[in-house]
Amino acid sequence: MSDLLHEEEIGQWRRTHYSSEINSSLEDREVIIMGWVSSKRDHGNIQFIIIRDRYGDIQVMAKKSECSKRLFGQLQQIKEHTSLAIRGTVRPQEKAPSGVEIIPLELKAFSIARKAAPFMMQSKTSIGIDTRLDLRAIDLRRNILQSIFHIRYTVLNASREFLARQGFIEVNTPKMIATATEGGAALFPIFYYDREAFLAQSPQLYKEQLTMAFESVFEIGPIFRAEPSRTNRHLSEAISIDIEKAFVDYNDVMSLLERMILHVLDSVKEKNKNDLAYLEFQLPNIELPFARYSYSDLIEQLQGGGERIRWGDDLSPQAMKNLPDDRMNGFYFITDWPTSIKPFYVKPKFVPESGRVSESFDLMYGPLEISSGSTRVNRKDELLERMKKQGLNTQAFDYHLKVFDYGVPPHAGFGVGLERLIMAITKIDNIRDASLYPRDIDRLSP
Ligand code: ATP
Numbered sequence: 484m485s486d487l488l489h490e491e492e493i494g495q496w497r498r499t500h501y502s503s504e505i506n507s508s509l510e511d512r513e514v515i516i517m518g519w520v521s522s523k524r525d526h527g528n529i530q531f532i533i534i535r536d537r538y539g540d541i542q543v544m545a546k547k548s549e550c551s552k553r554l555f556g557q558l559q560q561i562k563e564h565t566s567l568a569i570r571g572t573v574r575p576q577e578k579a580p581s582g583v584e585i586i587p588l589e590l591k592a593f594s595i596a597r598k599a600a601p602f603m604m605q606s607k608t609s610i611g612i613d614t615r616l617d618l619r620a621i622d623l624r625r626n627i628l629q630s631i632f633h634i635r636y637t638v639l640n641a642s643r644e645f646l647a648r649q650g651f652i653e654v655n656t657p658k659m660i661a662t663a664t665e666g667g668a669a670l671f672p673i674f675y676y677d678r679e680a681f682l683a684q685s686p687q688l689y690k691e692q693l694t695m696a697f698e699s700v701f702e703i704g705p706i707f708r709a710e711p712s713r714t715n716r717h718l719s720e721a722i723s724i725d726i727e728k729a730f731v732d733y734n735d736v737m738s739l740l741e742r743m744i745l746h747v748l749d750s751v752k753e754k755n756k757n758d759l760a761y762l763e764f765q766l767p768n769i770e771l772p773f774a775r776y777s778y779s780d781l782i783e784q785l786q787g788g789g790e791r792i793r794w795g796d797d798l799s800p801q802a803m804k805n806l807p808d809d810r811m812n813g814f815y816f817i818t819d820w821p822t823s824i825k826p827f828y829v830k831p832k833f834v835p836e837s838g839r840v841s842e843s844f845d846l847m848y849g850p851l852e853i854s855s856g857s858t859r860v861n862r863k864d865e866l867l868e869r870m871k872k873q874g875l876n877t878q879a880f881d882y883h884l885k886v887f888d889y890g891v892p893p894h895a896g897f898g899v900g901l902e903r904l905i906m907a908i909t910k911i912d913n914i915r916d917a918s919l920y921p922r923d924i925d926r927l928s929p
Pocket residue numbers: 665667668708710716717718719720721723852853854855898899900901902903
């Protein structure tokens with residue numbers, strides 16, 4: 484066999500231990516580790532190679548005097564990112580990060596890295612996000628992204644767990660649809676056999692209908708929005724945690740939402756200690772209930788501070804930053820939005836303001852919108868009127884309006900943008916790093 488490093492099959496070799504399982508109790512034991520070369524130092528007569536697997540790093544140390552000539556030569560040829568297995572002996576080593584290192588006996592390279600990655604694996608700050616996204620699968624090996632996506636998994640699990648415990652059942656609604664549900668962001672048209680159809684902007688109308696059969700439903704799934712502007716908080720394809728519940732109003736679901744956020748944060752604190760330590764921050768201790776500010780009060784405050792904003796305008800993040808005090812930190816709700824700037828299914832509030840404001844809320848984190856929710860209109864005549872006021876073609880919604888002849892219950896719900904929530908929890912400022920393969924106006928691959 485040649486001394487040149489070459490690619491081999493896995494054959495009968497199997498990993499005996501993950502990096503995190505190798506400690507001093509295994510002293511002098513033979514182990515097989517598998518993973519990727521994350522860094523390498525060659526001092527001539529001695530080589531250090533760090534192998535990374537899904538649970539962390541382990542150091543391999545080879546001395547020329549202790550190693551076969553062939554193995555030492557192979558180790559010298561190895562490049563970062565090569566995937567491999569090493570059979571070796573565990574030895575205590577004070578200076579190694581885990582207190583032990585592996586003295587190699589044999590090496591199998593599975594796939595030899597041919598190029599140096601254009602970014603450093605260990606660095607927290609990095610070069611332009613587009614270069615990273617072009618090689619996303621490799622970028623995702625970086626510690627910082629590992630931490631973000633481990634936290635994301637906890638957030639998903641904790642949300643499911645919480646909602647299931649509250650009696651919700653998980654549903655999946657169609658993503659290919661015939662009509663729009665949300666104003667604002669545009670739809671993506673698609674070919675549907677011989678017709679035009681669209682990718683769903685939200686599960687809104689379906690989840691509302693499902694309250695008739697199941698009362699409390701939730702869906703965790705993609706929403707598609709043709710956002711024309713380039714911002715750090717909009718994706719063309721995002722994941723939304725949507726809920727809808729019968730026989731309640733917006734106050735009930737606001738309370739449900741803040742309890743869900745609390746459960747999510749508690750779970751991340753418990754399950755992602757290492758990730759939080761790596762990201763170098765502690766999650767805030769939040770207290771319930773979250774502060775609630777009415778839209779009208781905030782507009783008055785903004786106007787009082789000299790901002791040129793009128794009642795009925797949307798509250799942009801730029802405007803929010805100019806609020807006269809710093810109460811708008813962390814999580815809080817903005818409630819009772821003008822009916823005119825909320826979608827047609829949002830219920831107007833009839834006392835005391837006679838429909839000008841709606842039973843609606845946004846959950847905010849600082850200037851960032853995390854969720855929108857509301858009580859929904861549950862009577863057909865009222866829904867028709869709201870649609871007409873917003874200039875919608877009511878015929879296109881016949882399939883939906885029909886069910887209102889059969890006892891739609893009073894109901895309320897919300898949609899949380901998963902990536903926005905991850906931004907709030909991990910303090911990243913570009914939403915693209917909360918998505919594995921982000922889609923935006925400029926990017927459709929990888
Ligand atoms: P924004 O005003 O920030 O554009 P929106 O009010 O249009 O958001 P909603 O229709 O209220 O969004 O959607 C519910 C939630 O889904 C939002 O609060 C947000 O967290 C998330 N969301 C909406 N659009 C996007 C997007 N393009 N990218 C990522 N998340 C989004």
